[in-house]
Amino acid sequence: MATIKIAYASMTDNNKSIADYLSEYFTQKGAIVDVSEIADTDAEDLLDYDIDVIVTYTYYEGEIPDDAEDFFDEIKDLELDGKVYGVAGSGSTDHEHFGRAVDYFDKAMQEAGGKKGSDVVKVDEEPDDTDFEHLKAFADALLEA
Template identity: 50%
Template sequence: MASAKIVYASMTGNNEEIADIVSEALENLDVDVDVSEISQADAEDFEDVDICIVATYTYGDGELPDEAVDFFEDLEEEDLANKIYGVCGSGDTFYDDFGKSVDDFDAAFQKSGATKGAETVKVDLEAEEDDIEHLEAFAKSLVEKAANN
């Protein structure tokens, strides 16, 4: 059975909900899932799973959430070759840098040597029905990529 770790940063609860949606989708695909708030996780936690996922929000004018900075810096230093990763998160299209932290975490995973298993998913504020479908497709893509890895 494949295993996944989802780490999320959430100020308003939107990314906790996104993490729950992805977790449920993965469990429905027979994946063993562990979910943690980013301040309670270490980047090295990803060494013990097949699929690595970050769900994050973007703060202010494109900044990483304060509680995610240490995790982000540690992630860039990890060796996650042979791991599959995906990044998703919520933001507000009102800002010019909509979802920039999602892109930043995507780059950090690339630096770690992990293999991208799904296109990033950015949600405007709360997950609506079409966002849920995108997140479920995101989960499915990660599982398919892990099965072929």
């Protein structure tokens, strides 16, 4: 049975909805899921699970959220050694750098030696039914990676 960590950053709950959806879906599929806010998570915790999922908003002009900065920096010191990961997140297409924090985390996890189990998923503001379909495919790809 796969163990999965979902670490998320969210101010107005769009990314919390994504994390909650993924948590429910993985649980339905028989995985053991642990969900926490990035601000309360040590990056080293990622080493304890079979699959790591990061869910984040993007802030300022395409930046990592303040509450995710420490966690992001800690990822650089990890040796993920082929561990499967995926990154998703809600941003806003009203901004020039739509969902860029998602790409930053994806790159950091890859550079730390993670195995990308799915393409990233970016959501425009609140997730709708189409987004949930994309998130389901994202979750399935991670389980199969």
